[in-house]
Amino acid sequence: MRAVRFESDGSVKVVPMPTPGPGPEDVLVQVLAAGVCRTDLHLLDDVRAGRREPLVPGHEIAGRIVKVGADVYMANPKDVVVVHFEQPCGECRRCRQKKTNLCQRGSSLGFNEPGGYAEYVRARQTTVLALPPDFDPALAAPLGCSGATAFRAVVTLGQAEREDLVVVVGTGGVGLSAIQIARVQEARVLGVDTREEARRAAVEAGADAAVPPTEAARTAEAMSGGAGADVVVDFVGTAATFTLAKSLLGYGGRLVPVAVGEEPIPVTSGDLVEGGKAYLGAYSTTMADLARTVALAESGRLKPVVSKRAPLSDAARVLDDLAGGRIVGRAVLEPPRT
Numbered sequence: 001m002r003a004v005r006f007e008s009d010g011s012v013k014v015v016p017m018p019t020p021g022p023g024p025e026d027v028l029v030q031v032l033a034a035g036v037c038r039t040d041l042h043l044l045d046d047v048r049a050g051r052r053e054p055l056v057p058g059h060e061i062a063g064r065i066v067k068v069g070a071d072v073y074m075a076n077p078k079d080v081v082v083v084h085f086e087q088p089c090g091e092c093r094r095c096r097q098k099k100t101n102l103c104q105r106g107s108s109l110g111f112n113e114p115g116g117y118a119e120y121v122r123a124r125q126t127t128v129l130a131l132p133p134d135f136d137p138a139l140a141a142p143l144g145c146s147g148a149t150a151f152r153a154v155v156t157l158g159q160a161e162r163e164d165l166v167v168v169v170g171t172g173g174v175g176l177s178a179i180q181i182a183r184v185q186e187a188r189v190l191g192v193d194t195r196e197e198a199r200r201a202a203v204e205a206g207a208d209a210a211v212p213p214t215e216a217a218r219t220a221e222a223m224s225g226g227a228g229a230d231v232v233v234d235f236v237g238t239a240a241t242f243t244l245a246k247s248l249l250g251y252g253g254r255l256v257p258v259a260v261g262e263e264p265i266p267v268t269s270g271d272l273v274e275g276g277k278a279y280l281g282a283y284s285t286t287m288a289d290l291a292r293t294v295a296l297a298e299s300g301r302l303k304p305v306v307s308k309r310a311p312l313s314d315a316a317r318v319l320d321d322l323a324g325g326r327i328v329g330r331a332v333l334e335p336p337r338t
């Protein structure tokens with residue numbers, strides 16, 4: 001098969017590779033669509049800097065099952081599926097608790113196992129979900145990372161519900177999904193972003209208002225009748241956004257940081273104790289998060305924004321466009337359908 005590989009000299013190459021054979025509990029998926037995530041750019045940097053071995057990226061994957069292992073009972077050949085990139089071990093304490101996002105003995109497609117920038121990918125049977133027959137794989141692929149991440153932040157961790165005020169800081173790709181999901185929960189939604197086009201997209205996605213950071217406090221105050229926000233999701237992860245996010249929380253509020261930031265931020269125990277607030281880091285997602293995200297998309301209540309489709313051989317150019325800020329929404333690679 002052909003696959004795209006990040007090489008140690010920083011190049012992005014289409015290379016021939018052996019098609020993986022499924023193990024007893026694995027399925028072999030012919031990739032129909034692979035989402036291009038910003039994380040892939042970080043991986044390319046890591047490979048170039050020698051912090052990672054060369055790898056086949058792609059952790060937002062949809063495709064058709066073409067082969068199943070001897071002990072597979074949860075999937076069938078010809079099923080069109082979305083694949084969860086996390087391949088948990090299935091046996092550790094975290095896996096038994098269904099906290100598969102915390103499994104430290106598994107692997108991750110597109111990180112330390114070959115991912116979806118390829119004609120075929122191998123996955124465990126427990127990590128694929130069948131899609132309805134008329135569901136466009138290009139729209140399904142981004143649910144695997146960005147869609148499920150937004151769901152986990154707003155619902156699983158944020159526990160957003162009717163009449164809550166949900167503030168989404170950073171209304172780019174994943175933020176727009178978070179806004180749609182908060183609307184499904186019947187919450188009121190405030191988007192915060194420095195970029196005017198991102199604020200416009202936030203309102204189009206269903207936010208009641210979208211403002212620059214300087215106006216966030218006043219607007220959140222007005223929208224909540226002075227009570228503050230119930231949920232603040234920070235998709236940016238700078239000292240400035242975290243500080244803003246924590247200042248917006250009302251009593252009982254949940255702050256959900258999603259991006260990995262490194263700037264130090266002063267936090268006192270009083271910030272958490274006063275009003276019983278919680279900070280909940282969003283670390284990857286589970287199959288439950290993905291399944292519920294797919295259900296929202298199936299019912300038309302979550303619409304992933306796929307703005308560009310390109311052949312697998314264009315991976316280098318698409319990554320370059322993403323790095324240069326020339327892609328709004330999601331780009332998806334489509335391997336040739338043989």
Ligand SMILES: [Zn+2]
Pocket residue numbers: 037038039059145146
């Ligand atoms: Zn991703």
Ligand SMILES: [Zn+2]
Pocket residue numbers: 088089090091092093094095103104105106
């Ligand atoms: Zn495990």
